[in-house]
Amino acid sequence: MxxxxxxxxxxxxxxxKVLPEVLEQLSRPTLGHRGKEYSQLHGETVSMLKKILSTEQSVFLSTSSASGVWEGSIRNCVKMDETVLCTMCGAFSDKFASVARACGRTAEELKVEWGQAITADMIDKKLASGNYAALTIVYNETSTGLTNPVYEISEMVKAKYPDVLVFVDAVSGMVGLPLHFDELGWDVVFASVQKAFAIPPGLAVFAVSDRAMEKSKTVPDRGYYFDFQQFAKSAEKNQTPTTPVIPHIMALHYQCTRLLEEGxxxxxxxxxxxxxxxxxxxxxxxxxxxxxxxxxxxxxxxxxxxxxxxxxxxxxxxxxxxxxxxxxxxxxxxxxxxxxxxxxxxxxxxxxxxxxxxxxxx
Ligand SMILES: Cc1ncc(COP(=O)(O)O)c(C=O)c1O
CATH class of the missing domain: 3.90.1150.10 (Aspartate Aminotransferase, domain 1)
Structure with a gap:
């Protein structure tokens, strides 16, 4: 037993590890997810997340683990006839490529040995072909304990390949490592809350750039659960498209408050x-x-x-x-x-x- x-x-x-006071948030009385109390909770949480991620663009809450947003980024922002360049340096970045293929997209690999980093130079050489609509990167490869030099990579991509969309898995990086979404010019970033947010698993946080939102309108068959357009529509009312995991959002609100107090x-x-x-x-x-x-x-x-x-x-x-x-x-x-x-x-x-x-x- x-x-x-x-x-x-x-x-x-x-x-x-989760602190007892964070666990207490999970046992508060629940709210109706279409009521004003929930909208207030949601709105305040998203406002704090925007500060944490240094963004004025869209931030959404997904009742799923982060893997769902792997799929969401591909299905919303890459058309069937487009190719995505997947950088691979460990188990999770490898999986991002598998997800792109599982969604029927063409994924090309930029692969190094597990334990090595992906550099701006390597990406530059690949993107120079002009073949790619999007790029996937894992900020912090949890399988190898490695942080990719995403600031250098992003500077290079912004300067030389401004039309390539950038999807960043920051599952074990967000909160623990610097992340300035707008300045980096990323299009989608996501994390699950069981890492540096220090909340039990069950919720993911993601940000989407305005241009990725625009592109997603033009991509057919985006699926249902992770359709960015539905997230945006619900966000106008400070809600989520489907019933969210409200106890986790209470815990997230609590943790965001603490993070911003600390700076x-x-x-x-x-x-x-x-x-x-x-x-x-x-x-x-x-x-x-x-x-x-x-x-x-x-x-x-x-x-x-x-x-x-x-x-x-x-x-x-x-x-x-x-x-x-x-x-x-x-x-x-x-x-x-x-x-x-x-x-x-x-x-x-x-x-x-x-x-x-x-x-x-x-
Ligand atoms: C870098 C990275 N990406 C993706 C995932 C998958 O996240 P989840 O299990 O929350 O879907 C993990 C899980 O550990 C991870 O470390």
């Missing part, structure tokens, strides 16, 4: 500080899996240079301390392990966890 009373503390790269610059600095601590530990004891200049500030993928039995260490720490961290993703299962440092995880939490890992590996 699952022990509901004492679940483990999570240092996996999502879902992450986004401070939030990003806090993530950087936690990351520096974990990266230093990783380098002293093992090695970083990603090249240091690209190593993520929201999670660290540690290269298992000592050949420890990752599964065994995770189990031992769960048994002794009721705490879990992440093994390597997919083919990196034993080659790496991953420690999340995002959301409401604190530096003290991390010090305690790393101490326990030290005890197991010495």
């Amino acid at each position: 699952v022990d509901w009373k004492d679940p483990p503390t999570l240092f996996i790269p999502g879902p992450v 986004m610059e401070n939030v990003w600095a806090r993530h950087k500080k936690m990351a520096e601590y974990v990266k230093t530990w990783a380098k002293e004891n093992f090695a970083l899996f990603a090249p240091e200049e690209y190593a993520s500030n929201t999670l660290t993928a540690v290269k298992n240079t000592r050949g420890i039995n990752v599964g065994k260490v995770i189990s031992a720490i769960q048994e002794k301390h009721n705490t879990v961290f992440g093994n390597g993703y997919g083919k990196l299962k034993e080659e790496t392990f991953r420690i999340a440092h995002m959301g409401d995880i604190s530096l003290d939490d991390l010090k305690e966890l790393l101490g326990w890992i030290d005890d197991e590996i010495k």
Whole structure:
């Protein structure tokens, strides 16, 4: 039987630890989703998200995990006869290409080894052919603990290929890493709330540029659940097209309030500080899996240079301390392990966890 009373503390790269006061938001009395109280909750939440994402364009709430918006970005903004360039550097960026194909679009690959970054130069060389309507990028590749240089990439794309739409998966980047949607010139960005928003899973946040909204009007067969035009229509009333996951939106409202009180610059600095601590530990004891200049500030993928039995260490720490961290993703299962440092995880939490890992590996 699952022990509901004492679940483990999570240092996996999502879902992450959720504070009791955030959980309390999930148990507030519900609202009718077409009533004025909900509209107020929705409107305030979206206004705060616009500040968090530095955008004056559209921000929507989707009752789904982020994968739904992978599909939404493709189905709304890429026509059947257009080609999308999918940058691939790990499990999640690889999946973005699979989603484009599952939606019947032609996806061309720009692929590097897992653990390497996608650079502006690589993209420039591909886009120069003029063959592409859109580009997909994962901001923070959760499988390899790597942050792609999206600011440099975006500068290059804006300057040289202004007609190419840019879709960014910021699932494990949003909130933890700088993100200025309008300045970056992105067309769609999305994240699920179980990462740096530090809310249980079940809700995704996404922003869409005005030009992507315009384009979507011209794309037939956009589907139903993720039709951007329906989101926009409902947004006029501060509502969602279908019944939303209202408890999560209450929790999101609460978390956005806290984030803005702290200030986004401070939030990003806090993530950087936690990351520096974990990266230093990783380098002293093992090695970083990603090249240091690209190593993520929201999670660290540690290269298992000592050949420890990752599964065994995770189990031992769960048994002794009721705490879990992440093994390597997919083919990196034993080659790496991953420690999340995002959301409401604190530096003290991390010090305690790393101490326990030290005890197991010495
Ligand atoms: C970078 C990235 N993209 C997409 C996803 C899929 O998100 P979800 O499971 O919330 O749909 C994940 C999940 O961990 C992720 O890390």
